[in-house]
Amino acid sequence: MRIRPLAALSVAALSAVLLAGCASPAEPDAEATPSATAAADLCDAQVESGEAVESVTIDGAVGEKSTATFTAPLEVTELQSTVIAEGSGDPVAAGDLISYALTAFSADTGEELGSFGYADSPALPQQISAENPLGQLLGCATPGTRVVAAFPPTTDESGAEVAGEVYIIDLLDVVPTAAWGEEQEPVDGMPTVELADDGQPSVTLPEGDIPTEFAKATLKEGDGDVVETGDTVLVQYQGVSWNTGEVFDESWGAAPFSFTVGSGVVQGFTDAVLGETVGSQVIAVLPPAVAYGEGEINDADLVGQTLVFVIDILAAQPAQ
Template identity: 55%
Template sequence: MDGSFGEISTATFEAGQTVDALERTVVTEGDGEEITDGDYVQYALSGYDAATGEKLGDVGYTADEMLPAPITSDSSLAPMFGCATVGSRLTVAIPGNDSASAQVYTVDVLGITPTEAWGTEQPAVEGMPAVTLADDGQPSVEVPDGDAPTEVQISVLKEGDGGTVTAGDTTLLQYYGVSWNTGESFDSSWANGAPISISGNTYVPGFIEALEGQKVGSQILVVIPPAQGYGEGEINEEDLVGQTLIFVIDILANQKAVAG
């Protein structure tokens, strides 16, 4: 461990012992990649009451149950995952506080989620904007000549192999937005420095339409007219009213909506 994630003590945990500080034991060391600063980690865990050994529950063992967690040197999860390897099983003890007793978790490190779409490239659709990718996966978009479409247009640039996004899900994604009217990018998760997720995928209607039915790992190109974007009216560059929008969307992970 190089110290970039901070130091934690290690111990063997038994029900009833006092937990005074965060403690981690590597039960099984995986042979996969080592987690580094900035990775998005897929994991699953089982929780137990440290005093009684009572099982509190499981999470992450069902597909699309939980989004991967971003691990940075200053994140609360860094001491748990820092420098661990994919395939590892960890035991982590967390001290109690005034509102919760000490807890122990068995944590399985399942994988590292890429920060760009990894699906199989699909043929370009005639008449759609042209997309070029930089070495790091960041898109650029060339707006075609001619009038903007009056209906939502969607094409799959890369076909992923993961689960399918459905209504109400929460999706981890990268996006690159361009105005058809100006040809300029108005917003981008790439420029903002990290993928995003918004609970319930509460985006503009055309963006939601582009996500639903698509597979994790896919890259989607969508053209959204004003009525399915930020509304019709006199063009306003500041709030995107009246503009036709182009998005390149990389679907990195998906969390299913909780039933009921």
């Protein structure tokens, strides 16, 4: 499947799951936070309609993979988007996580280029803002909205020409930004957690010696799929050093973080989510052996420190 990278609109490409601005446990990205201006301008962010998108006929229902019919080659001179089916409920707001699906077609030939987000090819939610592609294509739409977008020809990173494209994009739903599972009984000896109204945790460490073994507990048990090795998961997290009692990193205030279970993060972070269900919140204690390694304690790289992570599991995409 080849779907155009939208480099002019986002650092992410629609050929992969769009997760522009994600933080990581070691590298928080404060710039990912939607600004107040972005929130105010989301309704105005949607690009205008035009002759190209208005000439496209769609066959199929919102939420189901559909076909786009138009006279090819379709001349597209600028980015266009038009609503062809309006949803219901509350409009999305900047910073919301949305689930969505799309199908792409070549403007030159009319052939289907690929799709994702439907039942046979689930995709992770994306945070929407006026500054990313979904905000510019959907604006402040309501769940159940379908738009048709058209993209002019461009060039890829190698300088090769990429033909114009037509997208069907369905806004499926708004996804919670914090764990929604059923609260569980606290586990003796584990740190305790209090939550702000938006779900941001605050960790209190128990007195006594710093633990030397990995441990985890489920604070909220979700009702979603079980997380397995190879899944790509979307989480909110906060990391606290047991040695200093300070928060050293978190996704809260930036953007949820995605990673592949079994790679890309320290072993203890994978162990914390493995076998848990979507919608759950877990707390995990990571000694250096499953965190950033043994050695002389160094605040800069967390070597030698025992870490506590509170992790909210928001979504999981099975390995393809």
